[in-house]
Amino acid sequence: MGNHFDSIDQVARELAEAHYIADRALATVLFLAHRLEKPIFLEGEPGVGKTEVALVMARLFQTSLIRLQCYEGLDATTALYEWNYPKQLLHIRIEEQQKKGKDEIERAIYSPEFLIKRPLLEAIMSAEEKSPVLLIDEIDRSDEEFEAFLLEVLSDFQITIPEIGTLRAGKRPMVVVTSNRTRDVHDALKRRCLYHWIDYPSFEKEYRIIMTRIPGVEEDFARQVTAFMQKIRGVDFLKKPGVSETLDWAQALMTMHHSFLEEEVVDATIGCILKYQEDIKKFKEEIWNDDEQRSQYLSATA
Ligand SMILES: Nc1ncnc2c1ncn2[C@@H]1O[C@H](COP(=O)(O)OP(=O)(O)OP(=O)(O)O)[C@@H](O)[C@H]1O
Numbered sequence: 654m655g656n657h658f659d660s661i662d663q664v665a666r667e668l669a670e671a672h673y674i675a676d677r678a679l680a681t682v683l684f685l686a687h688r689l690e691k692p693i694f695l696e697g698e699p700g701v702g703k704t705e706v707a708l709v710m711a712r713l714f715q716t717s718l719i720r721l722q723c724y725e726g727l728d729a730t731t732a733l734y735e736w737n738y739p740k741q742l743l744h745i746r747i748e749e750q751q752k753k754g755k756d757e758i759e760r761a762i763y764s765p766e767f768l769i770k771r772p773l774l775e776a777i778m779s780a781e782e783k784s785p786v787l788l789i790d791e792i793d794r795s796d797e798e799f800e801a802f803l804l805e806v807l808s809d810f811q812i813t814i815p816e817i818g819t820l821r822a823g824k825r826p827m828v829v830v831t832s833n834r835t836r837d838v839h840d841a842l843k844r845r846c847l848y849h850w851i852d853y854p855s856f857e858k859e860y861r862i863i864m865t866r867i868p869g870v871e872e873d874f875a876r877q878v879t880a881f882m883q884k885i886r887g888v889d890f891l892k893k894p895g896v897s898e899t900l901d902w903a904q905a906l907m908t909m910h911h912s913f914l915e916e917e918v919v920d921a922t923i924g925c926i927l928k929y930q931e932d933i934k935k936f937k938e939e940i941w942n943d944d945e946q947r948s949q950y951l952s953a954t955a
């Protein structure tokens with residue numbers, strides 16, 4: 654397995670071997686990000702394979718994955734570093750007993766040894782031979798303030814700790830930023846990244862995902878499930894199902910020893926793909942109770 658991408662085709666091929674199906678546009682973005690050492694910004698609906706990109710890249714490059722999960726209220730300290738107060742205190746006690754001077758003690762306790770590295774600092778200071786993959790997941794959940802701070806970090810991969818000085822990344826981590834677009838992320842941040850929108854998959858892509866993710870699945874069954882999913886996404890639901898739901902559903906059906914879709918089975922397992930009561934009600938009333946529609950869903954093909 655290469656640690657270097659020579660072509661877009663190679664990216665797509667290696668991802669597929671690692672069980673991730675990427676279309677040409679995504680493979681191109683990953684190729685360029687790797688070559689130009691630029692962060693990737695992935696936006697898209699829930700469950701379409703954004704986070705998985707970072708996991709699979711780390712696997713391909715056989716390097717570590719450092720993950721920063723964003724949430725409301727996440728601040729620079731939590732993302733970057735904190736001082737290890739208990740350890741510092743203990744050290745002060747010991748040094749005092751040894752009658753060390755105040756300056757000496759202070760120098761000692763504000764050294765890297767007493768830092769608790771949070772994901773961003775860890776990525777910058779990563780001492781590994783290979784640069785790590787840094788996943789900044791669901792950036793849209795963090796506040797704009799945090800976004801501005803992140804902009805700085807991503808611009809030059811260096812941070813200044815007042816007591817220590819400026820630390821610079823030896824090897825630039827490969828950065829994957831994801832967003833579900835619950836709010837718009839600032840242009841300035843996007844500008845520093847290669848942007849890619851991951852859409853719901855095409856029939857072909859979704860079929861390949863099922864085939865690669867679910868061992869032992871039969872081709873005809875995978876095709877039937879794919880066609881069903883492609884069709885159901887055309888309905889105006891509160892929450893359309895993503896790829897996660899497709900995989901969960903196919904897995905559930907297989908666990909129940911079903912290898913084709915039938916009326917009662919779909920009815921009983923619809924909760925695997927629709928997660929709002931309103932959507933389930935709508936599905937049952939407008940689609941499943943309608944003979945013609947139902948048979949269309951069950952016999953749908955590419
Ligand atoms: N192109 C793909 N190839 C293989 N597996 C995929 C692909 N897209 C999605 N999956 C699978 O679907 C599931 C959901 O993917 P993932 O968690 O990456 O979605 P996400 O876009 O990050 O969702 P969310 O917005 O909810 O965090 C995972 O199990 C992943 O392996």
Ligand SMILES: [Mg+2]
Nearest residue numbers: 703704705831
């Ligand atoms: Mg995700």
